[in-house]
Amino acid sequence: MHTAPILRVRDLSISFGAVRAVDRVSLSLEPGERHGLLGTNGAGKTTLFNAISGDVKLSEGSIEYKGRTISRLPIHRRARLGIGRTFQTTLTFADRTVEDNLRVAVMGSHGPRFAIGTWNRYGAQVQAARAVASRFRLDEVMEQPVATLSYGQQRELEIAMALASDPELLLLDEPAAGMSPQARGRLIEVLRSLPRSITMLFVEHDMDVALSLADRITVMRDGAIVASGTPAEIRATPLVREIYLGGKH
Numbered sequence: 001m002h003t004a005p006i007l008r009v010r011d012l013s014i015s016f017g018a019v020r021a022v023d024r025v026s027l028s029l030e031p032g033e034r035h036g037l038l039g040t041n042g043a044g045k046t047t048l049f050n051a052i053s054g055d056v057k058l059s060e061g062s063i064e065y066k067g068r069t070i071s072r073l074p075i076h077r078r079a080r081l082g083i084g085r086t087f088q089t090t091l092t093f094a095d096r097t098v099e100d101n102l103r104v105a106v107m108g109s110h111g112p113r114f115a116i117g118t119w120n121r122y123g124a125q126v127q128a129a130r131a132v133a134s135r136f137r138l139d140e141v142m143e144q145p146v147a148t149l150s151y152g153q154q155r156e157l158e159i160a161m162a163l164a165s166d167p168e169l170l171l172l173d174e175p176a177a178g179m180s181p182q183a184r185g186r187l188i189e190v191l192r193s194l195p196r197s198i199t200m201l202f203v204e205h206d207m208d209v210a211l212s213l214a215d216r217i218t219v220m221r222d223g224a225i226v227a228s229g230t231p232a233e234i235r236a237t238p239l240v241r242e243i244y245l246g247g248k249h
Contacts (some may be wrong), residue, residue: 012061032196085169105161152183
């Protein structure tokens with residue numbers, strides 16, 4: 001039985017003055033899909049990604065989540081609907097512990113933000129957040145300030161925080177950026193192990209990471225989609241090799 005897309009972008013355009021960063025892009029994600037957005041710098045993929053998350057306003061077109069138009073909803077409203085995201089650079093509370101950060105993530109989706117006195121209301125959710133952290137082996141550093149963690153651990157914590165909000169749609173902005181090969185391999189393993197109840201859209205510059213994670217890939221250039229397909233199809237597309245791989249692969 002065919003299921004309706006969990007995310008549908010229709011004829012989306014974004015302009016900054018005279019510059020059109022995204023030009024009439026349409027795409028959709030099926031429930032449980034892992035979908036990668038690829039392209040060189042300036043291709044428009046990050047702007048499209050930020051529009052879906054609510055960081056950038058649309059000039060034209062629409063965004064639908066689970067059949068509901070969310071084009072004008074602010075970020076926090078989208079989060080309450082089940083959309084979680086990470087950023088290109090880590091956004092955590094460096095002077096607080098790993099567990100404190102996870103608690104804040106839980107409250108951001110289930111209750112009032114930063115209300116320290118309300119933490120005990122979310123015992124079940126916090127336990128679930130700890131379970132998420134254990135996927136990244138962060139359970140061993142729960143009481144440490146985030147500032148003492150390695151860069152790779154901080155990236156993993158941000159993803160754990162996004163997962164702690166119990167999202168149905170997870171948006172990952174270059175999740176493997178700056179990670180060591182070992183940490184990158186562990187990240188891929190964890191993301192692959194996530195249940196298919198979570199749909200995933202990610203921007204990633206590392207082609208190997210993208211090809212190993214995605215069910216489907218969309219490639220952008222000059223604000224438009226130039227290719228879309230399975231990892232095997234994308235790898236075999238001459239145009240993609242030319243614009244993304246330099247024509248050498």
